[in-house]
Amino acid sequence: MIFKLRGHAHDLSFKLYDHFFYCDACNQWSGAGYSCGECKFSIHDKCAFLFNMILEIFDHPSHDGHCLKLLTIGAPHHTDPDCHLCGENTKSILYHFSDCKLNLDIGCIDHLRVPWHHHPLQICYIDICDFCNGRGGYGCFCLQCGFSIHGICASVLDLPEINHPAHVRHPLKLLTDGAPIYTDPRCHICGEDTRNLLYHCDICKFNLDMCCASKSPPPVALSNLKVHEHTLTLMPRLISFVCDACGTEGDRSPYICVQCDFMIFHQKCAQLPRVIHVNHHDHRVSYKYPLGPGEWRCGVCWEEIDWSYGAYSCSLCPSYAIHSLCATRKDVWDGKELDRVPEEVEDIEPFKRNDDNTITHCAHEHNLMSLSKDGEESSLCGACVRPISSYTFYKCSESDCSFILHEMSSSREEKKRHFLSPEQLVLSQWKVYSYLARWCDACLLVCSEGFVYGAMFDLVCTSIDVPFIHGSHPHHLLYLKLEDGQFKTCQSCGFDHSKVVLGCVTLPYMVTLPRYDDHPLTLCYGEKASNKYWCDICERETNPETWFYTCSDCGVTLHILCVLGDIRYAKHGGKICEGFELLHNNRSTRPICDNCYCRCPGSFFITLSGQDDVFFCSFYCFKPDRYPYYNEYHAVCPPWAEELEPNT
Structure with a gap:
C-alpha cells in the first residue's frame, strides 16, 4: 500500500518488520509502519496517521476546552520538553498548547476530539472504514455510535462545510452518523449509498456522498456530444423520469435539453x-x-x-x-469509439491460396498441400484433433512436419467476434507453456492440442451462438454475465458457479466408447428415479437427476466425466505441460492414479515423460491446485475419487 505523508517528498510503503524498527517521527521502536526506499525514512503507522491527518485536537481529556496543535520539530525551547502526562521526552513530534505550555507525546494520544464528529474518537486498528468501505488499518473509532475511519481517509474531512457546484444554493454540512431519516439516504448525484459519511443540506434535503464530494463534480452543462446535437444541462435533484437515450427509468439528477422539449438523459447515457x-x-x-x-x-x-x-x-x-x-456493457463493448474512424476491410480469411493445390494458413508456418484420403484416415486434424477419416484434408509440404488439417477446419475465420470476449478473437494454434497447463476459459476443460481463439477459448465454445438452442430446454438460452458475489446453479451437474461455465453446454449428445460399449451412448438430461444407478466404468453410484450417458440397447449408465474426462483435445503423446504427456489407456491392465489411487478409467492418462511409474487419471488429479475454480467447480472432481481411502 502506497502512503503519502504530509511534508515528505517521496511515497512511503507499508511494512511489517520481523524485528522492531526506529521511528524518525517519535524516536521510539515499533514493528509496523511506513518506510521510504529513497531516503531511508521510517515512521510508525500511528505516528503517520496523526502526523498526516490530525493537525489539531479539540477538548482532549487531559486538557478539556483547549486545542492542541501538532508540532513536528520538537517542543518549543521555552517549554519543558517532557510529556505532561507520562513524563517521557516528547522527541520530535508532539501536540502542544502554547498558552498553557502543555506538551503531549504521541503515546498519550489514545482519545481525541475532532470538529467533524460529535463524540470522542479512539485511536486504534479498525475492522472496516465508513469512508472507503475497506478493511483493516490504523484509524479512529467511536465507542458511542460505532463510526470508524482510516487515518488516510480522514484527510478529506478537513472541511466540515463545503460549497459544491451540484448544489449552489446552500452550503453542505459534513455528517458522520448517516443521512437524516427524513431524506433519501442515497447520494442525489450518483445514487450510491452514502453510509455514515456524507455532505448534507438540511434545507433542500440534499445528500452528496464522499466520492462525489472529493472527485471532480459532474459538469453543469454538456456540449459537443456524440448522441445529441444540443447542450444538455444538469438538474441536480430527485426527479422521476424515463431516459430518452436508453428507455429505462431514473430517479435523480438527469441531464435535460430545453431545445428538444426536455429530452432527458441519465448521466452515463449523456456520454454514450x-x-x-x-x-x-x-x-x-x-x-x-x-x-x-x-x-x-x-x-x-x-x-x-x-x-x-x-x-x-x-x-x-x-x-x-x-x-x-x-x-455499452463492459462484457459486450471493447470501449472504443469508432465515430469518424475509417472502417477498414478486415481480411478474416484464415488462409491464402497459392495455387490450386497449395495454401498458406495463418496458424501454421509451412505451406499446406490439398489431398484427398490417402492413407491418413487414422491421423488427427491439427485444429479439431479428430480423425481425418474419409474427408479431404491439407498436409504440410515439409517432409519432417506431420501437421495435417481438415478442409473444413481450414476455413475457420482468422478473426471473429464472440460473446465470450468484448475484444475481437484471433485464431492460433495451442502451445505448451513451460510448466503451466492451459484450459479453455469458457468450459474450464484442459486443452493439449488444436486451435484456439483469443487468450484461450476452444473451437467448441466459440462455435456457440446466442440465442442458443439446446435439446434439454424448449426455450432459447442466453449468455448470462454474473456480477461479483452472484451464484447460479447448473441444471446439468447441479453445482453452483460464480461464472457461466460452458462445460455442460458443449457436451456432445452422442459419443462412441468401444472399450465399454459397442453401441453409441446418448446424453440423458436427468430423470426422476427411486432406484439407484451405477456407473459401469468406475462402478460407483450415479445421480439420476443430473446428466449422464446411457445406452438404449444395454441400459448402462455412465458418469459424464468417466466417458469424456476433463481434457477436451487429446492425442497420444500430446503434452499437458512441459515434462508431462498423454498416453492411450489401452493397456491390458489399467494403471493406478498416483493421486486418487483408483485405476484410470478414461481413454487417456497423464504420465511423466520417459517414466512408466507416474500416472494421473485426469487433470484434476494431476494438478488440482492449478485448476480454475476447482473448489467451486466440483463437477471436475472424478466421481470415482470421492470418499476414497488411500491405496484402495
Whole structure:
C-alpha cells in the first residue's frame, strides 16, 4: 500500500518488520509502519496517521476546552520538553498548547476530539472504514455510535462545510452518523449509498456522498456530444423520469435539453458513444434516436426494444438493434469509439491460396498441400484433433512436419467476434507453456492440442451462438454475465458457479466408447428415479437427476466425466505441460492414479515423460491446485475419487 505523508517528498510503503524498527517521527521502536526506499525514512503507522491527518485536537481529556496543535520539530525551547502526562521526552513530534505550555507525546494520544464528529474518537486498528468501505488499518473509532475511519481517509474531512457546484444554493454540512431519516439516504448525484459519511443540506434535503464530494463534480452543462446535437444541462435533484437515450427509468439528477422539449438523459447515457463494435454482431452499430417504428428485439438480452427511445442499430442488417445499455456493457463493448474512424476491410480469411493445390494458413508456418484420403484416415486434424477419416484434408509440404488439417477446419475465420470476449478473437494454434497447463476459459476443460481463439477459448465454445438452442430446454438460452458475489446453479451437474461455465453446454449428445460399449451412448438430461444407478466404468453410484450417458440397447449408465474426462483435445503423446504427456489407456491392465489411487478409467492418462511409474487419471488429479475454480467447480472432481481411502 502506497502512503503519502504530509511534508515528505517521496511515497512511503507499508511494512511489517520481523524485528522492531526506529521511528524518525517519535524516536521510539515499533514493528509496523511506513518506510521510504529513497531516503531511508521510517515512521510508525500511528505516528503517520496523526502526523498526516490530525493537525489539531479539540477538548482532549487531559486538557478539556483547549486545542492542541501538532508540532513536528520538537517542543518549543521555552517549554519543558517532557510529556505532561507520562513524563517521557516528547522527541520530535508532539501536540502542544502554547498558552498553557502543555506538551503531549504521541503515546498519550489514545482519545481525541475532532470538529467533524460529535463524540470522542479512539485511536486504534479498525475492522472496516465508513469512508472507503475497506478493511483493516490504523484509524479512529467511536465507542458511542460505532463510526470508524482510516487515518488516510480522514484527510478529506478537513472541511466540515463545503460549497459544491451540484448544489449552489446552500452550503453542505459534513455528517458522520448517516443521512437524516427524513431524506433519501442515497447520494442525489450518483445514487450510491452514502453510509455514515456524507455532505448534507438540511434545507433542500440534499445528500452528496464522499466520492462525489472529493472527485471532480459532474459538469453543469454538456456540449459537443456524440448522441445529441444540443447542450444538455444538469438538474441536480430527485426527479422521476424515463431516459430518452436508453428507455429505462431514473430517479435523480438527469441531464435535460430545453431545445428538444426536455429530452432527458441519465448521466452515463449523456456520454454514450455514437459508433461502436459489439461482440454479438459482425458489423459496426450506430446510435439512433429514436430507433423508429418496428418490432425490434435486442441482440444481446433478446428483450423487446421500445422504438420511441434511443438504441443502437446496424446499417447493413436492417432488423438488428441493441438496447443502449446492453450495447455499452463492459462484457459486450471493447470501449472504443469508432465515430469518424475509417472502417477498414478486415481480411478474416484464415488462409491464402497459392495455387490450386497449395495454401498458406495463418496458424501454421509451412505451406499446406490439398489431398484427398490417402492413407491418413487414422491421423488427427491439427485444429479439431479428430480423425481425418474419409474427408479431404491439407498436409504440410515439409517432409519432417506431420501437421495435417481438415478442409473444413481450414476455413475457420482468422478473426471473429464472440460473446465470450468484448475484444475481437484471433485464431492460433495451442502451445505448451513451460510448466503451466492451459484450459479453455469458457468450459474450464484442459486443452493439449488444436486451435484456439483469443487468450484461450476452444473451437467448441466459440462455435456457440446466442440465442442458443439446446435439446434439454424448449426455450432459447442466453449468455448470462454474473456480477461479483452472484451464484447460479447448473441444471446439468447441479453445482453452483460464480461464472457461466460452458462445460455442460458443449457436451456432445452422442459419443462412441468401444472399450465399454459397442453401441453409441446418448446424453440423458436427468430423470426422476427411486432406484439407484451405477456407473459401469468406475462402478460407483450415479445421480439420476443430473446428466449422464446411457445406452438404449444395454441400459448402462455412465458418469459424464468417466466417458469424456476433463481434457477436451487429446492425442497420444500430446503434452499437458512441459515434462508431462498423454498416453492411450489401452493397456491390458489399467494403471493406478498416483493421486486418487483408483485405476484410470478414461481413454487417456497423464504420465511423466520417459517414466512408466507416474500416472494421473485426469487433470484434476494431476494438478488440482492449478485448476480454475476447482473448489467451486466440483463437477471436475472424478466421481470415482470421492470418499476414497488411500491405496484402495
